Amino acid sequence: MREAAVIGVGMTSITAGSRRSLTDLFVEAAKQALDDAGVHRVDSVYVGNMMSGFLQNQEHLGALMATALGQEGVPTYKVEGACASGGVAVNAAVKALFSGLEEIVLVGAVEKMSGYATPEVTTGLMMAEDRLNVAPTGVTFVGLNAMIAREYMHRYRVTHESIAQFPVLCHRNALDNPKAQFRKKIDLQDVLQSPLVADPLRLLDCSGIGDGAAAVVLAPKNIAKKFTDCPVEVAASTIASDTISLYQRPNITTFEASKQAAGRAYKIAGVKPKDIDVLEVHDAFSILGVMALEDLGFAEKGSGTQLLDEGECNRDGRLPTNTFGGLKARGHPVGASGLYQIAELAMQLKNEADKCQVPGAEVGLAQSVGGIGSTVAIHILRGIN
C-alpha cells in the first residue's frame, strides 16, 4: 500500500470577534501549507468543517475553497464529523492518497464561531447529538460532558481539583504559542472559582468560542523528499464510531471509539503507547483530556490525573501533551481543531515547533473527537530523517 506524508503545514491564529470570512481564514492556512510544500497545483481539496451551513448559511465549501485558492477544476470534498471534522478530513485525504488516484492532496479545515449569540452556537453544537430524542431535553454539549464528569468523579473518587490540572497545563503551554487564543496563565483556583456553566463543569473547564483554519499538504511518502527536507509520515489514520447519543451507552466514563481507533492505529503504525513522544488530545472539556489519557492507553481507567500529578504531561515530562495549548488554550474552532493537531504534530516532528518544541520528538499521536465520542479520528505521525 502507498504511504502518505505531510509535506507542508499552515494555520491561522485563533481569535474571536474578527470580521474575517470562512474563505479568508481557509485561504490563509492553505496558502501557508502550499508555500511550505512548494506546491502550486494540487490533485484534490478536502475541507473539514462542522457548522458553516447553520452559522454562515454557506455550504459547498469544497468548491468554494478550491475556487478561492485558484484550484479550479480539481475534485473537492467537504468532510463533516462534528468536532472531529478536521481529523476525519485528514483520514479521507489519506485514503484518497492510498487509492493512487490522487497524489498531491490539500486538506484543510475551518470554523467560524464568533459573532453569534451564545444560545445560537450552543444550538449548533448540539447538532452533533441526536436532534429528535436528546435536544428536546434542553441539554447542551457542556451538559453532556458535565454528566460524564460527575459520574467519573463519583465512580473513581477523583476530585474536580485533580481534573482541573488539565486546563492549567494547556494554558501554560499556550503561553509559548503565538497563534493560541488564550495566552494567559491560570491556576487550579482560577478553574475551581470560575462560573458554573453546567454543574460540575465551570467556565475554565471548557474550551472557548473561536475562529480559525489549519491545513496540511499530503504526498506519497516515497516522493515526499522532493518537496521538503523533513517530511512527516502518516503512520496510521483510523476512525471508529460509537452510538450517536451518550445515554445509549452502558458506561459513559470511557469513549469506546477512542479505544478502538487507537488500538487499530497502534497496530498499523507498529508502535505502543510508550513509544509516543508527543500527544495531542481533544480536551474540549477538562474531563475529556483526562479520559483521553486513559482511553489511549497511557493510564489505567480512573487514574489519568495521576499523570498530571506527576508532571508527566508537561513538555519536559515523559508524555508531553497538548504542547501548543490544546483545545482549551490554543483554541477550539470546532471543525478545524483536528487539523490544528495534525499541523502541530508535524511541526514537532520536523523540529519546527520553536518555543513549544519537545526535543527529539519522533512519534506523535493526535486524537480528534466528534460529538460525545460518537466519532473519533486517531492519527499517528512519524518524523522521516
Added chain:
Amino acid sequence: MPFSLQLTGYVCRKCGWADFHPVNLCPRCSGEVKQSTFAGEGKIVTYTVIRYPPKGFENQAPYVVAIIDIENGPRVIGRVSNSVDEVKIGSSVTLLSTREDALEFRLSALPNPDTVP
C-alpha cells in the same frame, strides 16, 4: 400503589437492547426491534444543571437534566423537575410527563413519616 406513567419504548428481539426512542434497528446488533412498555420508575445515573441553555430554552434555565436507568428497562435522558440541591446520583425518580418529545421526571415521593406505622 400510586398511579405512575408508563414509558413506551423498544426492545431488540435478538439481544434485548432497549431504548425509549423509536429506533429502526438495534444500534448494537442491527436486530429487529419490537415496541414495549416499561415502568415509569428509575434511578439517576448522573445529572447536570444547564445554566447556559440552547435557543428556545432561555426562559427555563437553570434546569436539571439527568441520565436515568429505568427499572427493568432502558437507559434514558430526561429532565428532573426538582431543584438541583435535592438531586443526587442514585436518587429514585418517577416519570411525570412525556410532553414535547422530552421525558420529565420528579424525585419519587418518600413515605410520609407521619403515616408510616
